[in-house]
Amino acid sequence: xxxxxDFRIAARDGRARTGVLETPRGExxxxxxMPVGTxxxxxxMLPESVRATGADVLLGNTxxxxxxxxxxxxxxxxxxxxxxxxxxxxxTDSGGFQVMSLAELRKLGEEGVSFRSHVDxxxxxxxxxxxxxxxxLLGSDIVMCFDECPALPAEEKAVAxxxxxxxxxxxxxxxxxxxxxxxxxxxxxxxxxxxxxxxxSAEALKAIGFDGYAIGGLAVGEGQAAMFGVLDYxxxxxxxxxxxxxxxxxxxxxxxxxxxxxxxxxxxxLPTRSGxxxxxxxxxxxxxxxxxxxxxxxRPLDPDCACPCCRxxxxxxxxxxxxxxxxxxxxxxxWHNLHYYQELMAGLRAAIAEGRLGRFVAEFEAxxxxxxxxxx
Amino acid sequence: xxxxxDFRIAARDGRARTGVLETPRGExxxxxxMPVGTxxxxxxMLPESVRATGADVLLGNTxxxxxxxxxxxxxxxxxxxxxxxxxxxxxTDSGGFQVMSLAELRKLGEEGVSFRSHVDxxxxxxxxxxxxxxxxLLGSDIVMCFDECPALPAEEKAVAxxxxxxxxxxxxxxxxxxxxxxxxxxxxxxxxxxxxxxxxSAEALKAIGFDGYAIGGLAVGEGQAAMFGVLDYxxxxxxxxxxxxxxxxxxxxxxxxxxxxxxxxxxxxLPTRSGxxxxxxxxxxxxxxxxxxxxxxxRPLDPDCACPCCRxxxxxxxxxxxxxxxxxxxxxxxWHNLHYYQELMAGLRAAIAEGRLGRFVAEFEAxxxxxxxxxx
Numbered sequence: 001x002x003x004x005x006d007f008r009i010a011a012r013d014g015r016a017r018t019g020v021l022e023t024p025r026g027e028x029x030x031x032x033x034m035p036v037g038t039x040x041x042x043x044x045m046l047p048e049s050v051r052a053t054g055a056d057v058l059l060g061n062t063x064x065x066x067x068x069x070x071x072x073x074x075x076x077x078x079x080x081x082x083x084x085x086x087x088x089x090x091x092t093d094s095g096g097f098q099v100m101s102l103a104e105l106r107k108l109g110e111e112g113v114s115f116r117s118h119v120d121x122x123x124x125x126x127x128x129x130x131x132x133x134x135x136x137l138l139g140s141d142i143v144m145c146f147d148e149c150p151a152l153p154a155e156e157k158a159v160a161x162x163x164x165x166x167x168x169x170x171x172x173x174x175x176x177x178x179x180x181x182x183x184x185x186x187x188x189x190x191x192x193x194x195x196x197x198x199x200x201s202a203e204a205l206k207a208i209g210f211d212g213y214a215i216g217g218l219a220v221g222e223g224q225a226a227m228f229g230v231l232d233y234x235x236x237x238x239x240x241x242x243x244x245x246x247x248x249x250x251x252x253x254x255x256x257x258x259x260x261x262x263x264x265x266x267x268x269x270l271p272t273r274s275g276x277x278x279x280x281x282x283x284x285x286x287x288x289x290x291x292x293x294x295x296x297x298x299r300p301l302d303p304d305c306a307c308p309c310c311r312x313x314x315x316x317x318x319x320x321x322x323x324x325x326x327x328x329x330x331x332x333x334x335w336h337n338l339h340y341y342q343e344l345m346a347g348l349r350a351a352i353a354e355g356r357l358g359r360f361v362a363e364f365e366a367x368x369x370x371x372x373x374x375x376x
Numbered sequence: 377x378x379x380x381x382d383f384r385i386a387a388r389d390g391r392a393r394t395g396v397l398e399t400p401r402g403e404x405x406x407x408x409x410m411p412v413g414t415x416x417x418x419x420x421m422l423p424e425s426v427r428a429t430g431a432d433v434l435l436g437n438t439x440x441x442x443x444x445x446x447x448x449x450x451x452x453x454x455x456x457x458x459x460x461x462x463x464x465x466x467x468t469d470s471g472g473f474q475v476m477s478l479a480e481l482r483k484l485g486e487e488g489v490s491f492r493s494h495v496d497x498x499x500x501x502x503x504x505x506x507x508x509x510x511x512x513l514l515g516s517d518i519v520m521c522f523d524e525c526p527a528l529p530a531e532e533k534a535v536a537x538x539x540x541x542x543x544x545x546x547x548x549x550x551x552x553x554x555x556x557x558x559x560x561x562x563x564x565x566x567x568x569x570x571x572x573x574x575x576x577s578a579e580a581l582k583a584i585g586f587d588g589y590a591i592g593g594l595a596v597g598e599g600q601a602a603m604f605g606v607l608d609y610x611x612x613x614x615x616x617x618x619x620x621x622x623x624x625x626x627x628x629x630x631x632x633x634x635x636x637x638x639x640x641x642x643x644x645x646l647p648t649r650s651g652x653x654x655x656x657x658x659x660x661x662x663x664x665x666x667x668x669x670x671x672x673x674x675r676p677l678d679p680d681c682a683c684p685c686c687r688x689x690x691x692x693x694x695x696x697x698x699x700x701x702x703x704x705x706x707x708x709x710x711w712h713n714l715h716y717y718q719e720l721m722a723g724l725r726a727a728i729a730e731g732r733l734g735r736f737v738a739e740f741e742a743x744x745x746x747x748x749x750x751x752x
Contacts, residue, residue: 040696044703046684069696073672076693085688125696152626308422312461318451320416320445327420327703 003234004184004211005142007243008222011353015235015262018352021243023141023214024182025081026088027293028056030243031259031352033345034091034267035338037373039064040084041050043272044330045338047086054342057089057142059267062134063098067117071137079139091142091267093132093247094173096190097149097216108148110165127174130315144214145173152222156231159192166190166216167204174208183195184211186245192217193226195233203239213238214245215225219254228257235262252281252344253368257363271341275334278322282340282369283364287315289333307339308332380587381518383619387729391611391638394728395597397588397619398515399456399483400558402464404432407728409721410467410643411714415440415623416450416460419648421714422704423462429711430718433465433518435643438510439474442500443493445450450560455515461580466531467518468550470564471622473525477695484524486541493711504548514623518560521589528568528598535568537566542566542592543580550584560587562621568593569602573663578613589614590621595630605632610637628657628720632740636733647717650708651714654698658716658746661741665709670695683715686688 009019021028035050037058042050048057060080065071077083080090096113099106103115103124112127131146147166151160151300170187177185187205193195205213215234218227218260227249235244245265246258255266271281280287282302287294289301297315309332322329344364351360385395397404411418411426418426426434436456436500441447453459456466456572472489475482478501479491488503509524523542526535527607546563553561563581567573581589591610594603603625611620621641622634631642647657656663658678663670665677672692685708720740727736 011605018425040693041702041704044707046704049439068700068721069671073481073692077690083690083693083696085693108592150425165474278560295445314453314459316445316449316472317416317459317461320459325416326415327706328417328418328422330703331420331422331707 002240004180004182005146007212007241009241011355012288013355013357015353016259016348016357017262017264019264020347021184021264023089023184025090025141026056027069028265029345030264031255031345031348032265032280033255033341034059034265035145035341036061036267036269036272037084037086037090038269040315041255042079042167042334042338043329044275044327044334045210045272047084050086050333050338051088053338054346055088055338056356057091058086060090060138060140061098062092062131062138063102063126065092065138066095066126067119067122067136067170068263071134075139079137086290089141090139091137092135092140092144094144094146095126095252096131096147097135097325099126100151103207103288112146112169122204126340128169129176130174132176136180140183140344142186142212143144143177144169145188147188147189147190147216148218150192150221152217152220152298154192156192156197159190159194160197163190163192167201170205171208174210186210186212186214186243188214188247189234189238190217193222193230195230198230198234201239202234206239212243212245212246212265216247218246219250219268220250227254228261229345231258231261231263251345252341254350255341255344256364259352260357260361271337272334276330278329278333280318280333281337282371283367289318289329291316291319301336303335305343306338307336308338309322309336380556382559383588383617385617387731389731389733390636390727392635392724392728392733393638393640395559395640397640399465399560401466402432403516404641405467405721406640407631407721407724408641409631409717410435411717412432412437412643412645412648413460413462413466414645415444416456418710418714420651420703421709423460425711426462426463426714429714430722431714433467436460436466436468436514436516436663438468438471438507438514439478439502441468441514442471442502442510443495443498445580447510451513451515453620455513455566456517458601465516465517467562468514468516468520470510470520470522471502471510472507473624476525476527487546488522489524501696504545505514505552508549508552512556514527516559518562519553521546521563521564521586522548523564523566525566525593525596526568528593528596528705530568531571532573535566535570535690536573539566539568539573543577546581547584552587562586562590562619563591564586564592564623565610565614566593569598569606571606574606574610575613578746579612582615586618588619588621590623592623595624595626595644600630601631603630604637607634607637607639628717629741629744631717631720632724632737635728637736650681651713652706654705654709656694656709657713658747659743661744662716665691665694665698665705667695677712678716681712681716681719683712685712694697708733
């Protein structure tokens with residue numbers, strides 16, 4: 001299999017790595033955090049502002065985009081990048097996860113899954129072949145295999161059956177994807193928290209061959225200890241020279257723990273969703289801006305943060321506009337949160353490059369312990 | 377009376393004038409449109425973006441700010457400019473209009489008005505003296521007299537009584553405002569659509585003496601013809617060397633008609649509110665972006681508009697994000713609308729300065745008649 005994109009590891013520190021994933025639309029510095037742009041927008045942000053935070057790549061959701069505005073329509077309009085005014089790389093998920101969590105009246109079989117749209121009630125179908133087609137129509141740079149993701153906890157037998165279905169779908173995804181220079185296809189390891197299943201899944205994917213390897217089916221209720229338990233061995237079972245992507249993760253300390261264990265890519269709605277619900281994430285923990293104690297606080301969210309929110313606005317103002325239901329509250333808090341996440345990733349990359357990741361993590365944890373803020 | 381701010385008229389064309397209102401926080405080029413920043417934010421916009429559209433001055437609402445976060449709190453936090461990160465001029469209304477339109481359980485007397493907050497049900501009081509105090513606490517650059525504004529149509533007797541109460545309140549406002557160099561106090565002409573009452577009101581205000589003269593009580597249901605009927609004589613009854621401000625107006629053709637009749641300043645929620653409800657205002661009329669005919673339209677809202685929305689986004693995208701309820705829809709449409717309004721004001725100023733206002737207005741009307749868009 002010819003590799004669709006180039007991945008170069010520049011430095012290592014323990015199991016952690018830093019490098020660059022090269023795509024025709026620009027480089028992705030790893031470890032990377034991908035803001036989520038579900039419906040062709042990173043909620044409450046203009047794309048140039050997302051870029052200003054330091055993001056190299058966005059995640060788009062196949063499930064949402066196929067339902068509205070529709071993949072064929074996006075293709076006719078010139079593809080997702082042009083549609084949403086983001087010319088840098090986009091990774092799209094396969095739709096599998098959201099079908100399970102959002103759609104109604106699912107009917108799952110070997111061939112794929114039929115479901116009713118949560119938007120307008122229309123019937124839709126997803127399969128490995130259709131997911132590859134949709135992601136191609138969108139113009140995705142990094143395409144994810146179509147998989148099934150059971151919620152945890154689940155019976156080991158059910159997890160095993162689901163994982164093996166996902167592996168057969170991975171093979172069909174690989175065949176349907178074909179050879180697309182400049183575009184990457186990532187496989188997704190499943191298998192819950194059972195080591196034998198995870199390793200079986202990793203072996204199956206390696207036998208097929210992918211441009212990158214994602215770890216799916218975590219951060220779905222198993223807890224951080226169980227997640228780290230999987231990450232203690234799973235990255236080592238994946239090809240050393242290919243990027244590893246931990247899907248849907250996570251909180252800042254989840255990301256640090258993932259990087260320490262050899263993960264290269266992350267995505268999560270937490271910084272954007274928290275921004276809209278009034279929770280700012282900072283190096284010293286969370287600030288719940290709706291709390292009355294912020295009503296007259298003249299301090300910024302984080303005095304050492306250089307984001308536009310912290311440079312120009314006091315907590316008292318953010319409290320006021322959040323309580324008043326003003327859109328600027330979501331705009332400013334989301335910007336801060338995404339800025340904080342990208343600062344964290346930049347810090348991790350620099351620390352790995354300079355061989356001081358241990359010290360960086362110790363400082364990260366000390367700052368979190370120091371504040372009187374709530375833990376994230 | 378010493379004038380609180382300097383107003384220089386640079387050029388005239390018919391009854392229209394262009395000039396500059398100088399304040400310590402910056403100059404206001406007239407004719408000026410003031411975006412409305414009700415609750416210490418121009419909804420869905422960052423203040424630097426509002427400035428980028430060309431706005432010299434914002435309007436803040438005393439009624440909303442006194443209820444939340446409270447004028448004393450804003451003062452303790454350093455004033456409204458610092459609070460909302462807008463260092464340029466701010467005009468605040470007096471609270472009178474919103475008390476009548478938004479508050480519950482009003483009790484109106486000679487002294488002032490008591491009312492129940494629509495936010496939390498608490499009882500509040502406004503009077504000329506308290507309104508002046510609140511606007512001082514906010515740090516307003518241009519303060520409006522406290523007045524009463526009856527909805528039209530109303531009995532002439534009621535309009536006359538209300539106007540005379542407003543004139544007594546104007547005198548108390550003037551006394552309570554005192555002498556504040558660098559800050560302006562504007563009187564407000566009332567009197568409905570009755571010429572004798574309007575002229576009586578104008579004379580009463582001139583006898584007191586103000587830094588500027590507002591025309592209140594229009595755009596409250598009387599229709600454009602009746603409004604223009606008042607504007608045909610009223611500006612001429614006001615001091616030639618002081619700015620004239622038509623409150624709460626309006627649609628683009630209302631503004632053009634006001635400028636033609638000698639008005640210098642305007643404010644209206646239309647561009648911001650329309651932005652949030654999916655209506656774009658363009659030189660060719662309105663674009664209702666939720667209309668299905670825009671679903672696959674690759675054109676910008678206005679091909680000749682240089683705003684960030686028109687430069688980078690197609691109608692198809694705006695339709696999609698509006699239908700999906702995404703915040704970016706309000707952000708982009710509001711930006712476009714405010715940009716369009718400021719472009720219109722800049723065009724009017726240039727046309728007056730160059731003695732070609734008649735041609736400018738003819739082109740303005742021809743463009744609006746040309747499109748297949750809905751009239752604004």
